[in-house]
Amino acid sequence: MTEAGDTFACFGAKAGVRVLGDAEEATAAQAVRDARDTLLDLHARFTRFDPGSELSRLNADPRESVRVSTMMALFAEAVVSVAAYTGGLVDATLLGAIERAGYRSDLRGSVPLPLAIGLAPPRRPARPRPSAAWEAIGVDRLTHTITRPPGVGLDSGGLAKGLFADVLGEHLAGHASFAVDCAGDLLLGGRDGIVRRIDVADPFGGPVRHTFPLASGGVATSGIGRRSWLDADGRPAHHLLDPSTGRPAFTGIVQVTAIAPTALEAEVRSKAALLSGPERAEAWLPDGGVVVFDDASHVVVAAAASSAAA
Amino acid sequence: MTPAQQEGQRRLEALRRRAHRIRVWVAGAAIAVFLAMFATVYVQMAAGHDPALAGSPATAVISAATTDDDTGAEVESTAGADSSASSSQVAPMTTQQS
Numbered sequence A: 001m002t003e004a005g006d007t008f009a010c011f012g013a014k015a016g017v018r019v020l021g022d023a024e025e026a027t028a029a030q031a032v033r034d035a036r037d038t039l040l041d042l043h044a045r046f047t048r049f050d051p052g053s054e055l056s057r058l059n060a061d062p063r064e065s066v067r068v069s070t071m072m073a074l075f076a077e078a079v080v081s082v083a084a085y086t087g088g089l090v091d092a093t094l095l096g097a098i099e100r101a102g103y104r105s106d107l108r109g110s111v112p113l114p115l116a117i118g119l120a121p122p123r124r125p126a127r128p129r130p131s132a133a134w135e136a137i138g139v140d141r142l143t144h145t146i147t148r149p150p151g152v153g154l155d156s157g158g159l160a161k162g163l164f165a166d167v168l169g170e171h172l173a174g175h176a177s178f179a180v181d182c183a184g185d186l187l188l189g190g191r192d193g194i195v196r197r198i199d200v201a202d203p204f205g206g207p208v209r210h211t212f213p214l215a216s217g218g219v220a221t222s223g224i225g226r227r228s229w230l231d232a233d234g235r236p237a238h239h240l241l242d243p244s245t246g247r248p249a250f251t252g253i254v255q256v257t258a259i260a261p262t263a264l265e266a267e268v269r270s271k272a273a274l275l276s277g278p279e280r281a282e283a284w285l286p287d288g289g290v291v292v293f294d295d296a297s298h299v300v301v302a303a304a305a306s307s308a309a310a
Numbered sequence B: 001m002t003p004a005q006q007e008g009q010r011r012l013e014a015l016r017r018r019a020h021r022i023r024v025w026v027a028g029a030a031i032a033v034f035l036a037m038f039a040t041v042y043v044q045m046a047a048g049h050d051p052a053l054a055g056s057p058a059t060a061v062i063s064a065a066t067t068d069d070d071t072g073a074e075v076e077s078t079a080g081a082d083s084s085a086s087s088s089q090v091a092p093m094t095t096q097q098s
Helices: A028-046 A055-060 A069-083 A096-100 A115-119 A157-172 A263-276 B003-046
Strands: A003-008 A013-020 A065-067 A138-141 A146-147 A175-184 A185-189 A197-200 A210-214 A217-223 A253-260 A289-293 A298-301 B059-062 B093-095
Touching: A003 A028, A003 A197, A013 A028, A028 A055, A028 A069, A028 A175, A028 A289, A055 A069, A069 A146, A069 A157, A069 A263, A096 A146, A138 A175, A146 A289, A157 A175, A157 A185, A157 A217, A157 A263, A175 B093, A185 A197, A185 A263, A217 B059, A217 B093, A253 A263, A263 A289
Parallel strands: A197 B093
Antiparallel strands: A003 A013, A013 A175, A065 A146, A138 A146, A175 A185, A185 A217, A197 A210, A217 A253, A253 A289, A289 A298, A298 B059
């Protein structure tokens, strides 16, 4: 049995799908093709860099209530759930702040991480906004209608990638093994419980930082090393904002990899851990993970006894 | 044999029969328990979930990356992982910032 796979440009980076074994509904090769088409379609609908995308049209819509696609409604629900779960720390309604910080187009380059760390302000944990916009978002599951105060925009960011990986995973579960890679956010699974090696990339560009085996579950990595820039005042900036200030967060952590039962949860945990700072990061990693600090050291957090992703 | 002796013998035989029944029940129960445990472990192993390889709570602090395989990466097998059904048929995956 040979694994079918494909890697392609998506989400402003590389995405990939690998499937081993045929299922009732599709061969492995067909499943890979379908998954690729689905991801590319979702990217086109959820990118905020295309004014014609469904997300851009929703964000620009002046009406308070807007009917959307099933997936967009699901995403909006995820935005609210994630914010509630993290107490507002992971907040996908900071669209205005991220654009004011300078992230208005699909940034491919980045400031060298050691330079950004050297120029960064004093480290402090991120905090939620006192008055959070996400609390005012409502989603009607029956009519697929999103209600929010005018001007509140949603940033698809990493949450959408985790969600997409989980949705694809539902379709691929009948195959012996599968792996969905939404630009670094992974979902593994399959009927045979086959273990795959997971490599954690080094944020400083060195060799693989850590390796662990996983049969099923989500893995996500968040960090400040990619999609970073220097603002008009020469200050280092990146896409992970401190909700309380609307400015890029420098907490003393440069990258977190989180393991969780789903890719969306892994994405949320990795972001929350990074934003929480070194003192509280580990609490967000009950299924394990890897935390890399400003000084390039790292901690491997093992799964708690009462929790297991796989 | 006096009536008292006959009564004593009857009681002894009853006791022996009862003891035999208990031994049979205990042996049967032991076999049943063993089979149940074996079946559980067998199913877990067959499904790729080796209890002996389950993760235990621990935190490893590494000040610099250590290497021990051909990827140049350290290997950790406790993070919610299952290493009993690994296969060279599937490709490794990389998680990274995007």
